[in-house]
Amino acid sequence: MKVKCPTCQKDVEWGEKSPYRPFCSKRCQLIDLGEWAAEEHKVPGAPAPELSMDIEDIEALLSKQSQDFFK
DSSP: OEEEOTTTOOEEEOSTTOTTTTSSSHHHHHHHHHHHHTTSSOOOSOOOOOOOOOHHHHHHHHHTSOTTTTO
16 A cells, blocks of 8 residues: 655555655654644644642642652
């Protein structure tokens, strides 16, 4: 099966011979990753609620964890 590289639209064979699938190359894979990191791509949906916790809230949550939590 062939797919189009999401970055450059080049045909890519979907299989073991294409280690960067669906991308045609590492370069196209990194370009796409950079676009996600720069928030040029987004998954549609409602925005996540803002979390506001102070140090006391965090310490209270941590105190509820088992003793081996950080091991």
